[in-house]
Amino acid sequence: MCRSNPTWQVLSDAADDEAYAVLRRDPVWNSFAIADLAPPFRAWTKIALAREVAGGRVASCLVLQQPDLTVVSPDGPEPGVAAILATIDLPERALVQARREHLPPIERYYQPESAWREMLRMAVTPARFRSPAPRDAPVEPLGTGDLSAALELYALYPENHFREDLLRDGVFFGVRDGRRLVAIGGTHVVVPRHGIAVLGGIFTHPDARRRGLATAITARLVDDLFARGCSTVVLNVTASNDQAIRVYERRGFERSYRYLTGPPRRRAR
Secondary structure, eight states: OEEEOSSEEEESSOOHHHHHHHHTTSTTTTHHHHHTTSTTGGGGEEEEEEEETTTOOEEEEEEEEETTEEEEEEESOHHHHHHHHHHSOOOSBOEEEEOGGGHHHHHHHEEOSSOOEEEEEEEEOTTTOOOOOOOSSOOEEEOGGGHHHHHHHHTTOTTOOOOHHHHHHSOEEEEEETTEEEEEEEEEEEEGGGTEEEEEEEEEOGGGOSSSHHHHHHHHHHHHHHHTTOSEEEEEEETTOHHHHHHHHHTTOEEEEEEEEEOOEEOOO
């Protein structure tokens, strides 16, 4: 459906080709939105677009309403984002991912239940990636048979967004100490067709830290994803986690965006 105001024309659910033509202009920020154009996420995804009637600028907003995860994430000029949010049907609750300039229109519709969490989005390409020297830690691929071990380890990391389908459909690696899984990392999304992958859930048991396990897993993931045809690998990290940021920067990841996230509730209408 296409709706318009005097300045912006809003398309509430763009077709794949039209959405991708806009999203690919910034594949790092729009990495999740691009991935959500592919199955299985496409069935739960809408990409709204707003085109400036006179100036030609374009804004977009991802609205993902998966059974276990709802996300709202805008991009583009603030007036265009505001036009989209004023037009489309917004979910009652969602994980918002937004740059600071988009908070004013977001907060017209969503009430944060706590302070927004500040994050960094970082990215690396094959030309920039620097693989670390090999270590003795045996990094091994993980599959659905490792679900119980993964859940036990992630129980120590309450902020994680791990789900069983990520292990089934994505790429995961881990390190064991004996039979116990002590480090893990994987992907939120992998879409070689569009050259995009997003890492997530990189975590080491407190008893096994300072052994370079997270670095080894990250390197194995990135190498594997480049071999699958991905040209850009993205990750998100808490903006205050200086140690992790330095580790990723040593591997060639660059800081791309600082943004805010949180699970707010829709304001009363």
